[in-house]
Amino acid sequence: MGPETVVTLIGVAIIVAALAAYLILIAYSLNKVSFTLGTVLIGVRAIAARCEPLREVIGSIGNDVATVEQAMAGLAEGGGDEEDQDEEDQYEEADEYEEEEQEYEEVEEVEEIEVVEVERPRLRRARVRR
Amino acid sequence: MILWWIGNAVLILVVAPIVVWLANKLLRPTFEIRKYADDILDHGVSLTGTLDSVPKLLTTRDLVSQAREGVERYGSALKRL
Numbered sequence: 001m002g003p004e005t006v007v008t009l010i011g012v013a014i015i016v017a018a019l020a021a022y023l024i025l026i027a028y029s030l031n032k033v034s035f036t037l038g039t040v041l042i043g044v045r046a047i048a049a050r051c052e053p054l055r056e057v058i059g060s061i062g063n064d065v066a067t068v069e070q071a072m073a074g075l076a077e078g079g080g081d082e083e084d085q086d087e088e089d090q091y092e093e094a095d096e097y098e099e100e101e102q103e104y105e106e107v108e109e110v111e112e113i114e115v116v117e118v119e120r121p122r123l124r125r126a127r128v129r130r
Numbered sequence: 131m132i133l134w135w136i137g138n139a140v141l142i143l144v145v146a147p148i149v150v151w152l153a154n155k156l157l158r159p160t161f162e163i164r165k166y167a168d169d170i171l172d173h174g175v176s177l178t179g180t181l182d183s184v185p186k187l188l189t190t191r192d193l194v195s196q197a198r199e200g201v202e203r204y205g206s207a208l209k210r211l
Contacts, residue, residue: 004131004135004138007135007142008134011145015145018146026157026160032164032167033160036164036168040167040174043174043175043177043178047178053187057188060194060195061191064191064194065194065198067198068194068201071201072201075205075208
């Protein structure tokens with residue numbers, strides 16, 4: 001066996017060894033991926049099973065809430081007559097008028113302002129009479 | 131004989147690096163897929179944790195149903211008044 005044959009065999013052996021190593025790594029990695037994806041699949045199925053009644057339950061809750069909302073709206077509309085509404089408006093107007101009047105009185109109290117000269121002529125103080 | 135040596139040189143200097151390059155190119159996506167799968171598993175587990183309160187919706191539905199009945203009874207009582 002000549003030296004060129006030995007070199008050829010060594011080269012082929014190196015390539016085959018490298019390919020084998022890579023294939024082993026890929027197979028190991030794919031095995032792990034397969035296991036992980038199996039676990040994910042089980043989890044997704046569990047989530048789907050847990051979420052299955054959501055549509056029915058949420059629909060039922062929505063219907064009940066809509067019924068309650070309509071009933072409350074009916075109560076609010078039918079609870080008072082027009083006279084009661086007018087009376088409430090009058091009360092509100094009266095309250096607003098009282099508030100405005102109170103503000104006006106406060107302003108009137110402050111309106112009387114007298115400027116008094118203090119001993120030092122450059123300083124002036126405003127005295128407020130109430 | 132010279133051709134054989136040239137073939138040996140090509141095998142070691144060209145073919146072997148190309149094999150390693152291609153294998154690397156194949157190996158990199160495989161590891162990325164593995165990382166993505168692990169990531170999906172982690173987030174799936176956390177997603178399962180957020181669904182713990184879903185069974186409480188049944189209680190909520192019952193309570194809302196009771197509230198609806200109460201409001202209806204209250205409305206009918208007010209109508210009678």
